[in-house]
Amino acid sequence: MLTFAKAKLAVLGIVRRCVALRALNGAQAVRRGFASTERDEKSSTSENELFDIIISGGGMVGTAMACSLGLDPNLAGKKILLLEAGHKKEMDKVPETYSTRVSSISPGSAALLSGLGAWDHIVNMRCKPYNKIQVWDACSDALITFDKENLQDKMAYIVENDVIVAALTKQLQTLSDHVEVQYRTKVVKYTWPHPYHVSESIPWVQVTLANGKTLHTKLLIGADGPNSMVRREAGIPTVKWNYNQSAVVAVLHLSEPTENNVAWQRFLPTGPIAMLPLSDTESSLVWSTSHQHAEELLQLDEESFVDAINSAFKLLFSQAGYFYWPYWSQAFASESRLPSKLWSNENHSELVETAGSLFRTALSVLMPDSGSARQLPPSVAGIGPKSRVVFPLGMGHATEYIRHRVAIIGDAAHRVHPLAGQGANLGFGDVAYLTKVLSQAAFNGKDLGAMQHLLEFETERQRHNLPMMAAVDLMKRLYSTNAAPLVLLRTFGLQATNALPPFKEQIMAYASK
Template identity: 60%
Template sequence: LAGFGAWDHVSSLRLKPFRRMQVWDACSEAMIIFEKDDLDDMGYIVENEVIMAALTKQLDAVADRVEVFYGSRAVGYTWPLPSHSCDTSPWVQIELADGRRLQTKLLIGADGHNSVVRKEAEIKNIEHRYDQSAVVATLHLSEATDNNVAWQRFLPTGPIALLPLSDTASSLVWSTSHEHASELLAMDEESFVDSINSAFWSNVNHSDFIDTAGAMFRSAISLLKPSGTAARQLPPSVARVEAGSRARFPLGMGHATQYVQHRLALVGDAAHRVHPLAGQGVNLGFGDIACLAQHLSAAAFSGSDLGSLKHLLKFETERQRHNVSLIAAIDVLKRLYSTRLAPLVLLRTWGLQATNALPPVKVRI
């Protein structure tokens, strides 16, 4: 966003920095805290509509170099052969719904996890649908605070996250079963708010065995590492939900077998889809774009064809190496925290406690 010039617009609209992240298990006392030793921010929470507005403003600012077809829809694509003959176009042909035809040396498919571009290019997509939906909403807190902590709790039905938007408002992302998601959307405001506060505060899923085993392990860690760890904070209390902000969407995992073809590159959700528990979906997409821009800049500097596989394959290799491992790790975490089985709960409790006590490990995460 900064490289394109849109970050200044984001800053002038709305963003909220966070300096601490607290993640904990609803089935035990295990938790992990991420915070910076200096005064720098760990990251920023920015709403989707703010990003869209900022990008639109910046596109208007560079209108002499970029033409945007708002409200247009592509209805057909004609792909060139890798080695075109005199009777075929060397470019991708795009037919719009209004009858216009466009052509490009490189088509970038950034049209979401149901990507039409990917399907038209006959690129296979490995998919798995989680039996979950994410409920999102904008929430108003009971008291004004610095609100610079990102909160996440792993419930047996899925993680719930509270992400700061301002000193008095936060964004909710609650992953849960389809049935429960429907119930949450149908609730009146008071019941919905009560459900959120209970999800963050209730210890109904605790067991004496897990709590005792966790306490013993924590004591052992404190003996080995007397310096201790960051103190637990209590999450804020939610007072009300912003009218009309509640929504839901189904969750799944997906990964395209190819990111590129001759004169084609896929980025963002068109190339990969992840569970929101790590909050990395949009960041993966931004990473794709930054990487692709870097390789295209190198190609342009050398006078090479932007749609050549020579450059596109470098982008694909770099991003797949990064994305596949992260997608797999997120999927493992999702499955590990979706069970109440005592052995697995104990395993993840000890693992989370040990990780929290080892700063070098947390830094790598």
């Protein structure tokens, strides 16, 4: 028995030594594996740079995103890169002439730009605040105005896109220790990691540049516009349609200096026309109309083009259905120069006129202090040199804003009709919220490209963007017809909304975010 026990102990000792030896060999193998992986990563990083975040697209939204990330204290130490295919947009002093591409910047977006340090630059260059909006219908007498109770408060600001980008670029230069920028850099290919089976060769998003260089990033942010290559290459579906309309934009010279603090918009059967203040003597035109009419407007000589603008804004109808020119009836030598759809009385109907008048009277009895006085916009005397530009209009919305290690923002995620002036504001809202979730992820030591917090960004922004886009699209469609039932419907809607200040305040609050 003793001999058997000794033999058993000897066998157990051998087994333990074998297990220990195997464990030691395993540990050494693991250490070799880690060292090999570390060497591979260092080698890979030296040849193909690894960034925590790469932003593709350096327009207004992309540059704002770079500034926002670079200023966040929780993201300090992260490697951030902005890629821009165009040249660096600097502006030592503003040009004498205004640009045709402008944006209406809401108070919420202005607050974001102020927090980024760019708003002071914008104010020192140029921007024009306005404190009132007047919208009215060409097919009825209905109108609605939005203004602040305190007329000193600003509803929004009209700013040239180039000024916004230049201000953000100037601020980005102060963040060179936190954000790297590569201008005139074109991306030719994106390679995506598998979300569940991470390849050893491509654990991150791979960005291949036209110069042959390859970059890696833990999170790619696509801010590359409505024709986004990031969205397309990531396979993100997009719901989109064209409106069969074009927008004619131009810089307008007013007949005389004015306070010019009102944004004007009139819905014509062919589409909305808007006049936005740039200064006391200039305004910006955005005229949405059919492709054919847009081309006709481009071909007009300057005098005829100015006549068409003035007629579109100021042509009113008497109760008898005849048009007249308030205050300046002799402004045009011949009505034949005006587009027939603008000056004929086919856009009005006696039914709509009578019903609208009765409804307006009833509202004034029920709410005597409601409603707004009708104002006429300033007349236009000329246009800026070579300022007429046309571009097609459409709507698009990405069904997803994120994929594994990818997020899209701005026009890459959503494109809207310009009638509400919300395109840039939706993009700046994306910037603010994506920065928030990435900052929290970094604070918690999480992977910046993980789906958990990216899903939070997508949910919150779609919850805000979709209702706004749906409302803009519905408004565009509702006002694209002169059918009497729909004209009557929108007449009642405008008049009722105009008579309810609390409802208007809710609309303004939502749009100002």
